[in-house]
Amino acid sequence: MNICVFLSAADLDERYTRPTREFGKLLGKGGHTLVWGGSDSGLMKVVADGVQEAGGRLVGVSVEFLSAVARPGADEMVVAPTLAERKKLLLEKADAVVIMVGGTGTLDEATEILELKKHGKTDKPVVLLNTAGFYDGLQQQFQRMEEEGFLPRPLSELVHFAAEPAAALAHLEESLPAR
Numbered sequence: 764m765n766i767c768v769f770l771s772a773a774d775l776d777e778r779y780t781r782p783t784r785e786f787g788k789l790l791g792k793g794g795h796t797l798v799w800g801g802s803d804s805g806l807m808k809v810v811a812d813g814v815q816e817a818g819g820r821l822v823g824v825s826v827e828f829l830s831a832v833a834r835p836g837a838d839e840m841v842v843a844p845t846l847a848e849r850k851k852l853l854l855e856k857a858d859a860v861v862i863m864v865g866g867t868g869t870l871d872e873a874t875e876i877l878e879l880k881k882h883g884k885t886d887k888p889v890v891l892l893n894t895a896g897f898y899d900g901l902q903q904q905f906q907r908m909e910e911e912g913f914l915p916r917p918l919s920e921l922v923h924f925a926a927e928p929a930a931a932l933a934h935l936e937e938s939l940p941a942r
Contacts, residue, residue, distance in 0.1 A: 764939055765822065766790060767798040767857030769872040771865035772805040772832070779864050780809050782894045786863070786928035787813020793932065794819070796838075798856045800849070801825035803834035806863065811837070824852045850875055859888045859935045862922075864897045880921045881914060888938035889922045890931045898924075 770783065787810040790797055797814040800807055801823025811821055811834055821837040826849045830842045843849040850872055854860070862873040879885045891898055902924055909918040925931035 764793075764858045764935065765796045765798050765856055766935060767853050767860045768810055768863055769853075769860065769865060769869045770799070770806045770810060770863035771869060772800065772802040772807045773866070774805045775864070778895045779806060779897075782892070782928050783809045783863060784813040786810060786861070786892065786931065787819075788817040789928055789932045790814050791817025791819030793936070796820040796822055798822045798824070798853060800829075800853070801833045801837065801840055801842075802829060804832050806865070808834070810863070822856055824849050824856070846871075854879075854885070854887075857887060858939055860890070861931055861935070862889065862891045862898075864892075864894050870901075877921050881916055888935055890934050891922050891924050892928065892931045893924055893926055 783806045787797065791814040797811060797819060799810065802808065802825065814821060823834055823837045823840040825833040825840065825842045826846055827842055827844055833840055833842065841852055843852055854876060860876050862869065876889055880889060893899065893902065905918055908914050923934045925934060
């Protein structure tokens with residue numbers, strides 16, 4: 764399975780790096796391919812290292828203004844001209860999406876895939892990996908959106924929340940059995 768991961772390229776502490784590396788290793792051990800923003804820094808590097816260490820494939824989609832930090836040695840690396848084109852390519856190459864900890868770029872990517880799902884433009888499974896409770900507030904906001912009628916579909920059809928890397932991958936493997 765090609766699993767797109769949206770996450771930060773920032774260097775962060777162990778409470779974020781440990782689960783990120785764990786998820787990467789689980790992906791690689793499962794024979795899956797990581798589709799990610801292609802950066803060789805921060806958490807993007809950590810997840811890619813985990814995938815490669817466990818024998819998985821790396822498909823990166825960088826963007827021109829960040830191409831200097833693109834990971835060398837990825838199995839495939841595409842450089843998109845714009846962030847919008849990058850998001851489009853990431854989603855095209857993916858069978859499923861995992862949203863990990865990140866900043867405004869990650870949030871932008873997350874809301875785009877959820878908007879596409881909301882309107883029935885994709886049926887790819889999406890998991891929000893809520894490491895160390897990072898997305899507790901966002902989960903609460905999504906629940907309020909659902910409760911107050913802002914979502915035309917149940918929240919559970921748009922995104923699955925997982926607290927641990929193994930639970931995130933297990934949900935994807937159940938949603939998309941091996942082909």
